[in-house]
Amino acid sequence: MRIAIYSRKSKFTGKGESIGNQVEMCRDYIATNYNGEEHSIQVFEDEGFSGKNLDRPQFKKMMEIENVIPFDLIVVYRLDRISRNVGDFASLIEKLNKKNTSFVCVKEHFDTGNSMGRAMMNIAAVFAQLERETIAERIKDNMYLLAKEGHWLGGTTPLGYKSIEVTNGKRTHFELIIDESQIDLVNIIFSKYKQLGSINGVETYLFVNGYKTQKNNYWHKSNVKRILTNPIYCIADIDSLNYFTELGCNVCFTLDDCNGKKGIYPYNRFSGQKREMQSYDRWIITISEHQGILTGKEWVAIQQQLKANSKDGFGGKANERRSTSNTSLLSGVLFCSCGAYMRPKKYPSGNTFYICENKMDKKITECNNSNINADELDKIILNELFSFDIKDGVVDSQIQNLKEQIANIDNDLQKQIGRLKKQIETNKNTVNKFMNIVALSIENDTPEQVVEVYNQKINELLNQNKITQKRIDELQDTNIVQAKMNDKLNSLTDAMVYLKENFDKLTIVEKRGFVKKIVDRIVWDGNNINIFIKGISELSE
Known part of the structure; x- marks a missing residue:
């Protein structure tokens, strides 16, 4: 059996429960309870450390080994040698249980290898859960307090705003104010969506007119959707108050707080590093000092339009309502340079043309872009798609560019992860050296100040490793995303091969479905046709 013995004492006294006696x-x-078995025993001793928390060098070293190669058994003389904090102790028992490591306390007869020990473990788990819930409630209470004050807590400043530092007596906080250099673009995005009723349409309009994101990338549907669904742009008024109340959000303002100008500030919409959206009952909606852009009525109308065009509110997968033609291949993916969809229209002559929606709808200002023959355009697009394996073709160039970008990102990620792992190993070796020095220093009665210096260095290196490991985890998450992009790229190629080989056997609906799997959008500007293959815009986001 692999056994660890852990002992701790706040200071050396030479009495009773000394490190050696423990x-x-x-x-x-x-020897008494596991007689007849061969044991590999490692001893971890922390002398001069309090039991108020688990921040002790030898305890950390023991747990680092436990995480890599779990022990069969960890033995301590008394429970408080581990910690005087119930939450810390309960958390430790949970970790050991996951590693199938038994825990024994000699004096209290606590042994997780028997039924009584397991019962004690369950009690400890209850305390851990209680502590977690208490912390969660505390965080929620703090959020409510911050929400009532309506302060900007930091992070990426929303497009159209900038944050300023405000000092009120001894307290300092940040607030949002209008950024005149960006706010026009925000108004354009909302205005175009109200006009076109399509995120794709807004994206195309922004591309054609040369607008880029704050990171100097081309706009993608997801960027546009984030702007349209962000409550930060909504003015706090009766309409927005009713809207968020009906959603079940935690609304922290009343109609008396509204003045027709102040905007809404949302807290707790997302959780975790992956920024997953939380359920509405977790949202905290408050009134802020910043100026809103749209009235509640206008903003709510846009959310309702988004919901009508998607599987759920606040964005989703667009429905197929634009793909109504029974003959035209490009319905739903063809856009005019003004940002609107182009729809097929059959004339008495028998010819079908793609026409900008803005020209077909008399309520909207007429577009000057020329029509294009549907049959001719369908043939041009199919010819390009079927030539995907011809070097330097339109489709091949985009696919090769995407492959190169994915490969470059992947190589860079692997290099970064390798460097960081090497740094962790170097730090671990240094920590072990320092621990040996500390152990010898204690034995040789070296002054406490010298020992403390080494302990501080050990703690610094361990903290560095925590930060470095967190960065590795983030990079590995990104690495998974790259792997998924490679899978999408392979699926894209498979779809083109299938479409080419089975084109004559497919119905128009099936053909259109495969085109949508391959093509993100096609833009006609009156002279040129621009084809955007799926995956290219996502990579540049």
Whole structure:
């Protein structure tokens, strides 16, 4: 059996439960209760450390080994040698249980290897859960307090705003104010969506007119959707108050707080590093000092339009309502340079042309872009798609460019992860050296100040490793995304091969479905046709 003995004492007194005595009593327990077995025993001793928390060098070293190669058994003389904090102790028991490591306390007869020990473990788990819930409630209370004050808590500043530092007496906080250099673009995005009723249409309009994001990338549907669904742009008034109340959000303002100008500030919409959207009952909606852009009525109308065009509110997969033609291949993916969809229209002559929606709808200002023959355009697009394997073709160039970008990102990620892992190993080796020095220093009665210096260095290196490991985890998450992009790229190629080989056997609906799997959008500007293959715009987001 692989056994760890842990001992701790706040200071050396030479009395009773000294480090040496604790270890000896643990060895006696092992010899009595596990007699006849061969044991590999490692001893971890922390002298001069309090039991108020788990921040101790030898305890950390023991747990680092446990995480890599779990022990069969960890033995301590008394429970408080581990920690005087119930939450810390309960958390430790949970970790050991996941690793199938038994825990024994000699004096209290606590042994998770038997039924009584497991019962004690369950009680400890209850305390851990209680502490977690208490912390969660505390965080929620703090959020409510911040929400009532309506302060900007930091992060990426929303497009159209900038944050300023405000000092009120001894307290300092940040607030949002209008950024005149960006606010026009925000108004354009909302105005175009109200006009076109399509996120794709807004994206195309922004591309054609040369607008880029704050990171100097081309706009993608997801960027546009984030702007349209962000409550930060909504003015706090009766309409927005009713809207968020009906959604079940935690609304922290009343109609008396509204003045027709102040905007809404949402808290707790997302959770975790992946920024997953939380359920509405977790949202905290408050009134802020910043100026809103749209009235509640206008903003709510846009959310309702988004819901009508998607599977759920606040964005989703667009429905197929634009793909109504029974003959035209490009319905739903063809856009005019003004940002609107182009729809097929059959004339008495028998010819079908794609026409900008803005020219077909008399309520909207007429577009000057020319029509294009549907049959001719369908043939041009199919010819390009079927030539995907011809070097330097339109489709091949985009696919090769995407492959190169994915490969470059992947190589860079692997290099970064390798460097960070090497740094962790270097730090671990240094920590072990320092621990040996500390152990020898204690034995040789080296002054406490010298020992403390080494302990501080050990803690610094361990903290560095925590930060570095967190960065590795983030990079590995990104690495998974790259792998998924490669899978999408393979699926894209498979779809083109299938479409080419089976084109004559497919119905128009099936053909259109495969085109949508391959093509993100096609833009006609009156002279040129621009084809955008799926995946290219996502990579540049």
